[in-house]
Amino acid sequence: MSTTLQNDLLIRAALSQQTERPPVWMMRQAGRFMPEYWEIKNKYSFLEMCKTPEIAADVTMLPVDLLGIDAAILFSDILVTAEAMGGDLSFEQGVGPRFSNPVRSAADAERLSTDCLHKLQYVADAIKVIQQRLNGSIPLIGFAGAPFTILSYLVEGGSSKDFKLTKLLLNNEPQLAHRILQKIADVTVDYLNMQIEAGVNAVQLFDSWALALSWNDYQEFSHQYNKYILSRINRTVPVISFCKGSSVFAPIMAEANPDVISVDWNSDLKNIKKTLPEGIAVQGNLDPFVLYAEKRVIKDKILQLFERMRGENGFIFNLGHGIMPDIPFDNVKYAIDLVKEFRY
Template identity: 90%
Template sequence: MSTTLQNDLLIRAAFGQLTERPPVWMMRQAGRFMPEYWEIKNKYSFLEMCKTPEIAADVTMLPVDLLGIDGAILFSDILVTAEAMGGDLSFEQGVGPRFANPVRSLADAEKLNTDCLPKLEYVADAIKVIQQRLNGSIPLIGFAGAPFTILSYLVEGASSKDFKLTKLMLNNEPALAHKILQKIADVTVEYLNMQIAAGVNAVQLFDSWALALSWNDYKEFSHYYNQQIISKLNRKDIPVISFCKGSSVFAPIMAEAKPDVISVDWNADLKNIKQSLPQGIAVQGNLDPFVLYADKKVIREKIHQLFERMRGEEGFIFNLGHGIMPDIPFDNVKYAIETVKEFRY
């Protein structure tokens, strides 16, 4: 796939090659920090935006047109799989996602439908529209939520600070947790393979809440399923990026799932992580997103500091350690991307 791209920097770096400069994209790059996003968001609900291919394409293209990044990421949400499985999902302004029917018992788990790919066809349609608009300029990244993170939303019924109900299930009813996780994993494999068939150039697995877990619980309830998913992807020429909040701790286990890239949060020294990983696994990251609130001089210094640290390392994609916050000034994000694009090793 990469041979047809005009800018394949991201694909080359993801496959462990040394690039003339680090490629750049940012998690949540099409989001709420852009006035243009709000112009669209004020007309439609969040789920309408996700489910209408033309609108999803419009939002996906915002950072391509306005920021000039090296990779576009599909505009969607990690919870669309949970909704397709039967979750009654809504998004409340200032609160976030909610499931009106949390999954907390065996009866709830048995209602989860794994034969739900037709309900996600709108994502494949969006990918086709986006690829027509990108016209081979840069790669398009598809994604899915990892089973543990999806489980936590389904069990809690919303975002959580302490994941109490989820952890109670892992401890008191591990067999029930595994039943739900396996169903989510099965759907996720089909969903990501559908995205690959529709034409994405890379995929990322988001395990946003993995940091809530202990080492042993991460291995049993997160890694086991992520490994299963990655092993079943049609990944010829398609790099697989594994992201979890907690990758600074869990990177050695994440590597066992054999992703092409591990996306690292900002708590670790990126070079140390890179050098501790098996040969050939690339890294993505890991600027603290809060740096983007700072003066431009500081933004430039911190990016250059990271690049000097990574000098000579093969397989490095520049990104944030997590997503862009909604109130980060647009000009600062644009300046950060320009700083990356001007850099040469």
């Protein structure tokens, strides 16, 4: 795959090959911190943006054109799989995603469809449009939400601070939880394979809420399904595994055999890398809040991280989580330019 790309830094780093500098992209890089995003968002609903291939491509290309990052990531949402399975999804300003028909009983679980890939065709269509526009310049990353994270949204009916209903399900009705998780995992395998077939150059599995779980529950209700997905997708492109909590769960995550583990900002990146099997790269792990700071601070923190990782193959620069909506655009641009000027 790397031979067809003009800039294949991300692919090489993901495969733990030597790079002249760390590649850089940022989670939520096509988002609300850009005025240009709002020009589009003010005309369409969020789901319209996701489901219209030309608009999804427009938004995907914003950080490519305005920031000069080393990889694009498909503009979409992790919850499109849950919607395709039968979740009645809406996005409310200031509230976030909502499911008006939460999944809390065996009957609700039975209703979830696994034969729903056709409903996600708009994602494959968007990938093709984006790849035409990228024209081999940089890699395109596809993605999906991991089963536990999708389950939590379906059970809670939206975002949650304490995941009380989800944990009640795991504790009181573990068999029902497993039934739902398996359905989500099967859809996720089909969905990622569809993206790979449509032409993405890498994929990332987002387990955004894994941090809510204990060590044992993570193994039972998250890891085994992530491992199932990674063992069944077409591994012709690098696979990045991300969760909030990766600083704790990285040793277990490695057992699923991803190419890259994306690490939150709570740990020392080099220490994590040293605990991983040879050949697993790391991505991360700047605290996104650093990007609110003065530029001299941003520079210091990034260079500290780079000094720490000097001599390590398999390092992709990213944030420990996504960019916040009110981070100054100039600070994000400054950080990316700084990374691109760096040389080992």
